[in-house]
Amino acid sequence: MTTLAGCGFQLRGTSPVPAALQPLAVECPDSLPGRFCQSVREQLSLGGIELKPATEADYLLRLGRYQQDRRASAITAQAAAAEYILRHTVTIELMTTDRVPLIAATDLSASETYRYDETNVLAKQREEEELRQQLGDRLAQQVIFRLAPMTRERIDAAIEAHAASQDAAGSP
Template structure:
């Protein structure tokens, strides 16, 4: 993820010094059998990776509301070729990491300066309305 952001010319800073904070949390990885043979052995596995993200301004205005992103892939399992299938699974895991990073970048793409200023302005108006101020 860090490499993708740096490729997009994003200046990465510690959260306490940043104008905007991308929170990536609750990474989960799952592997489960998705098809079973007649002998009750796994014939296919589904790999799933999930992560929670949100983007806030330094004054805690949400630019991207908390969202759950996931990516999954299914592959055939062959008990007679375990090493090759382990390598395939590792390759698929790397692809899933890349897909999650791409999904995050896709969510960040619409956040240009004008959009951010509009979101901040709307949040300020909502705060004033909620507090009863004109």
Template structure:
């Protein structure tokens, strides 16, 4: 009985778990267009976050907005060296470009680099475990990049989208009118 009452109070007060902010329903329907070099796990994580936020996903030709994710880069470099000149720590860094366009190619988010990095200790005597740790860190970096993408989409509400469309229309009109 007490547990049911607590659940009712928590849901009734508007409590929600912390996480990615909600993406505005103004961005519907949305297409997620990942280039070939973007890991499938990253694209899947973005789609999953959007679906959890109740954003309707469609193919690019049917969507009003397109989230383009591309130019994925990953870097692994030694960040600390032992006395024997062996790597003691590595830093993993993943970077991806995103942009959001309307169906009529108006940019809502200009091309932007997002990145995430993580450092881990390396042990020459335990190579297999460190390889597994590195793979787990790569998965975490994908999830963090997906969250960053969602954070970038969150401010795009109906009012902001309308302002960006009007600014783009004005810029096109001014460039088409040679007298101004």
């Protein structure tokens, strides 16, 4: 097993989020898809991260501005869509409960292309819905991986840098 530990091997489904981000609150407004929010929370819990309400947490992960976009990317000779691109985007922000930013507001996105067949509309609608769910799950994984570098050292450095910038701003 030591060979695997040295090569970056990680069991599937485990979180790369460091324990330094505990306890963590996840703010996920009702405007975001419930399945996406649930996926983020589940992946954090699977990784051993203790989730708490914002009033009891040391860190706050804010999720917002979830956008879903569907655009034609290829057109048939009859001017009908032959292929679509689905793109989902979410904004994340990580801060201490004292509002010290650890990760500034950042947009994450995932996209997928699929062929459209107007003679098989129901099957393509089901395929599109499945792809939307997969994109949401992929975005949730991106959120988790974005938190991975947040070690105790990085958190402390960010807090110190924030305090220094506040001191400099207050100095004449």
